[in-house]
Amino acid sequence: QVQLQESGPGLVKPSETLSLTCTIAGGSIGKYYWSWIRQPAGKGLEWIGRIQTSGTTDYNPSLKSRVAVSVDTSKRQFSLKLTSVTAADTAVYYCAFLGAGIWGQGSLVTVSS
């Protein structure tokens, strides 16, 4: 059974780059799409983007100019970079395999100086 775990800094300064990594444990990394989703406190879910193990990416149009998702199949990891962050990017960030309904536990990232 696949399990996902997010890791990365919990605090990022405004205008800097948010970086998170999701480690895939168990199961096959396969030719699947691996997604990032975020949720500001008390608000709904926002899909950020996804990557297939081939390297193909798709992004939320509203974030596309600031987002990059990459994958390292040898490490069984995929990563998120979000540039030029502001307080509006403060949220719990989840990695997920949406097709199977598998989500990480979430990683709170706060943007503050």
Place this chain on the structure above:
Amino acid sequence: DVVMTQIPLSLSVTPGQPASISCKSSQSLLRSDGKTSLYWYLQKPGQSPQLLIYEVSSRLSGVPDRFSGSGSGTEFTLQISRVEAEDVGVYYCMQGIHLVTFGGGTKVEIK
């Protein structure tokens, strides 16, 4: 962009009573393989979302049969036949054919 609209925003239900949540998409979610890319998630307080229903009406293994999904094209419904205390949380519909979009969520609480 595909917009997913959920109604109602919140629901207060007496245990044992039914509940229904509507989700409408701004575009058809029918795929070329004949399946429809509409999912239902429940996010319980303090937890990650959990998948309940995929492709409109298929329950994930382990999901109680009091949960059922229906609909086609652009209009979908999640029904809970008899709400239990453990069903509280926020329900989200999600489409996965035009990138990915979530509905705004429906908060279900117990009276």
